[in-house]
Amino acid sequence: MGLKEKIKSNERIKKLVHWSILIPKQTRPRLWIKWFVNPFYHKKGKGAIVRPRTRMDVVPWNKFELGEDSTIEDFSAINNGVGPVIIGDRTKIGLSNTIIGPVTIGNDIRLAQNITLSGLNHNYEDINLPIHVQGVSTSPIIIEDNSWIGANVVVVAGVTIGKHCIVAAGSIVTKDIPPYSVAVGNPARVLKQYNHQTKAWEKLPNK
Numbered sequence: 001m002g003l004k005e006k007i008k009s010n011e012r013i014k015k016l017v018h019w020s021i022l023i024p025k026q027t028r029p030r031l032w033i034k035w036f037v038n039p040f041y042h043k044k045g046k047g048a049i050v051r052p053r054t055r056m057d058v059v060p061w062n063k064f065e066l067g068e069d070s071t072i073e074d075f076s077a078i079n080n081g082v083g084p085v086i087i088g089d090r091t092k093i094g095l096s097n098t099i100i101g102p103v104t105i106g107n108d109i110r111l112a113q114n115i116t117l118s119g120l121n122h123n124y125e126d127i128n129l130p131i132h133v134q135g136v137s138t139s140p141i142i143i144e145d146n147s148w149i150g151a152n153v154v155v156v157a158g159v160t161i162g163k164h165c166i167v168a169a170g171s172i173v174t175k176d177i178p179p180y181s182v183a184v185g186n187p188a189r190v191l192k193q194y195n196h197q198t199k200a201w202e203k204l205p206n207k
Contacts, residue, residue, distance in 0.1 A: 027057050027081055038064075045070065045089065057081065062101060067091060083119050083138050088145070102138055106145040112169070113151045117141050121157050144179065164194065 021033050029038070034056070041060040045068030050056065053074035058064040062080040067089035072078065076097040078085055083102025087093065091109040102119040105111075119141045123134040139158035143149070147161055150169030161167065162179030171188040180194035182201065192201045 021059060022081075027079060028055075029057065029059050033060065042066075051076075054078065058085070067107065073097070082136055083140065094151075102140040103143075104140065105143045106147070106163070108146045109143055110148045112149060112153075115149055115152070116154045117143075118155075119157045 037060050042064040044066050047069040048066040049071045051074040055077040057079040063084035064080045065086045070091040072093040073095045080101040085101040087105045088107035093111050094113045096114045098116045100118040100120050103117050121137050124131050142160040144163035147165040149167045152170045155173040160176045164180045166182045168184035172186040174187040177183045181190045182192040183190050195202045
C-alpha cells in the first residue's frame with residue numbers, strides 16, 4: 001500500500017494531513033503549501049501570468065494547470081479543492097472571475113468580468129442538518145477552444161460549452177451549448193449558429 005492510500009485509510013492521519021494543508025474552517029491553503037509544495041505539483045506554461053491580487057485557493061491533491069501565454073487577472077478566485085482546474089494556452093481570465101473545479105477551459109478562450117464557473121453543488125437532503133455539513137457533489141464544466149464568455153455569466157456544474165461559441169453578458173448557462181453557437185438569456189438558449197455551407201451566422205427558427 002502506497003503512502004497516499006495509507007493516509008486515506010487512516011482517518012486520524014487523514015485529518016492531520018488535511019489540517020496541515022488547509023487553514024481550519026477555511027478553504028485556503030497554508031502559506032507553506034503555496035510557497036513550497038504547489039510550485040512542484042502544478043503546471044504553469046511559459047509566459048503565463050497570475051496577477052498578484054488573484055486568490056489562489058489551490059491544493060496539491062488536485063490538478064491546477066495554466067497554459068502558455070495565459071493570464072488570470074486581479075480579484076479572481078481559483079479553487080481546485082474538490083476538482084481540477086485546467087486552463088489552456090493563450091486564454092485570458094478577466095477581472096473578478098470565480099472558478100471552482102472541476103473545470104476545464106480550452107485554448108484561446110476569453111472570459112470577461114465577474115463570471116462564475118462552478119463545478120460544485122452543495123448537497124441538501126436532510127432538512128434537520130445544515131447544508132454545509134451534508135457534503136458536496138461535482139460535475140465537470142468544459143469550455144472548448146475559441147469561445148467568448150461575456151461579463152456576469154454563470155455556468156453551472158455539468159455544462160459543456162462547445163468550441164467557437166459566444167455566450168452573451170448576464171446569461172445563466174444550465175444546459176450544454178453546441179459548437180459554433182450564440183447563446184443568451186436566463187436560462188441561456190441558442191439564438192444563432194454558424195452555417196459552414198453558407199459561411200454565415202444564421203438565426204434559428206422561432207428564436
